[in-house]
Amino acid sequence: MPKTMTKSAQDYLKRIYELTECGLPASTNDLARELEIKPASVTGMIQKLAAEKPALVEYQKHQGVTLTPAGKRAALEVIRHHRLLETWLVQTLGYSWDEVHEEAERLEHVISEDFERRIAAALGNPTRDPHGELIPTEDLKMPVDDSTPLSALRPNQSATIQRVISQDPNLLRHLNSLGLTPGVQIEITDYSSFDNNLTVKVGRKSNVLGLNITTKIFVEIE
Amino acid sequence: MPKTMTKSAQDYLKRIYELTECGLPASTNDLARELEIKPASVTGMIQKLAAEKPALVEYQKHQGVTLTPAGKRAALEVIRHHRLLETWLVQTLGYSWDEVHEEAERLEHVISEDFERRIAAALGNPTRDPHGELIPTEDLKMPVDDSTPLSALRPNQSATIQRVISQDPNLLRHLNSLGLTPGVQIEITDYSSFDNNLTVKVGRKSNVLGLNITTKIFVEIE
DNA sequence: AAATATATTTAGTCAAGACTAAATTTTAGA
DNA sequence: TCTAAAATTTAGTCTTGACTAAATATATTT
Incomplete structure (x- = not known):
């Protein structure tokens, strides 16, 4: 049996970002489904993220979660890593767009800001990844998409x-x-x-x- | 205060490999120093590594540890990752040889075998990293060095x-x-x-x- | 060989982050 | 509105990999 995979705060924030892009708070259940863990576990982690020194999420019992500005920055940082990595795996190592996700999912948590800047520069500061998703800018703003x-x-x-x-x-x-x-x-x-x-x-x-x-x-x- | 950094089995195996290259078993204290954790913690982890289904280390109380064949393969895998990554960071992203270690230290644990093969191929299957260290071969043998x-x-x-x-x-x-x-x-x-x-x-x-x-x-x- | 010093192990804690089962809240249906 | 279903939270457990303090084993010195 597969040993229980633990998720980092970064994973939570990234998913919360995605789920709240529509403007609504993310529900415990939806988050649990996305993260492939049990809802009870999500509640626990969310409470921790809300209690961080600068809070990373806004949380009211039974009302779902949203990101604070600090949490949003952290989420965009990870998303920027992910999308730059996907772009770079495709452009420099010949991955195809259906192969990159898993690899980027692991690398995104461990690369340095220096590494991020180097690949961004090497790629010519791309604005979209191989799936066409917009890459957050270095100052952590998400460009608007009008597609x-x-x-x-x-x-x-x-x-x-x-x-x-x-x-x-x-x-x-x-x-x-x-x-x-x-x-x-x-x-x-x-x-x-x-x-x-x-x-x-x-x-x-x-x-x-x-x-x-x-x-x-x-x-x-x- | 800095939160306690946890080491993976891969870190232990890599250090044990290095410490036992001279032929002698690695002592608990030496390992603890290399890993920057307390000797008592090392004892605990070593006991676990020795108890794995295929044992990764050979361990006798007070006698130090050595790697089993399976442990040695695991260690060489990580070392291969590390050295290929260092080479690749230098060659393709313009890192200098004094900057690569830390980055490779984090990446080595998360790259796939596919990624490993791709960078090895892209680099022309190099035999040494930027420090001149020999890179274990794909079949996980360490070439002999006669320097x-x-x-x-x-x-x-x-x-x-x-x-x-x-x-x-x-x-x-x-x-x-x-x-x-x-x-x-x-x-x-x-x-x-x-x-x-x-x-x-x-x-x-x-x-x-x-x-x-x-x-x-x-x-x-x- | 005794006595101290050093190294190692054991025992018991702690924090993270998951889980299950049970309790509670919210939502929806009649 | 009252009740059943669904969602969420709480409470308590487990595992992993650290830690400290205390116990024990090995080494060194005299």
Whole structure:
């Protein structure tokens, strides 16, 4: 049996950041699901994070958690590490975008600020990672993203793929085989209001995509 | 006060490997000093390592520890990671040889075998790290080193520096400024039997070096 | 060989971060 | 509104890897 994996404060903060991006506090249950640990364990850790000298989270019993400014900075630091690492694994070591997540997930906690600056510089201070996710800046601000879900497009609209929200290797490989990766130009040629399927033209090939996929691809409309 | 730093089994095995390279078992006290923890803590961990399903260390009360074959493989794995990482930090990110140790010390525990293979390949499967230390091979054998301490040389002998045994950034920077780095050709021009100082010529410059330094530099005699 | 000094081990604590089971709160349904 | 379901928290346990203090074993010195 797999020995119980312990999560760092960094893991909690990163997940809380993700879960609260919509503006709502993160619930204990959601956090537990994301972190793959039991809700009771989450409650315990959250109480600790809220009690830190500069509190990292805002917490009221039964009301969920949000990040304090200090907690948000810590979260963005880890996310910046993660996304720079993914970019760098792809660019310099030939990883494909479906292989990088796990490796970055471990490295993100141990690299120094010096290392972070060196890879950022070596990569030319990229703004997006291989999935198209925005990389927090060195002063720990998250750039605003104004992309639209592909599912919102309709026939005759053209767009450029900005980001793909998935760490599932199978889906990523599938999308790669369809040519649906960040930076690629696409055109909508058909729409079925019955099942919400979109027909998307990439180059000279067309693919019919269901909602399950089109909500995970974000584009910039042209 | 600094919170108590916990060491992994990998740290123990690596230190035990280093301490037992001379052929003798490693003592509890020596290990405790290397790991910067208390001897009592070492005893506890060693007992656990000796009790693992395939034992990682051979241990008899009051007699010190040695590595079992399984423990030795684990140690060489970590050492390979460390040395490949140091090499790679220097070659691809512009670290200097006095800056790499700390970073590699953290990264060595979290990189995957895939990552290891990728950097090894990208570096052309190097045999030595930036300090000239031999890198264990992929099948986890430590190559034999036949170098001689510089302190053993006498006037009129020429040699090539193979390795420098130190992680002290100050000493490393000093040696770098003297041009005494792995690969460099040197010649002995003088020897003082009074204080064991050697005069070493590098290029057209000569430096008088004391025993404290000449025992840390290993060379191949020509 | 005795006596002290040094090294090592044992015993008992502590903190982190997980878990389970039970208690409690909140939310939703009738 | 009252009750059942779902979510959350509390209480108490476990494991890991440190620590201190005390006990014991080995080494050194005379």
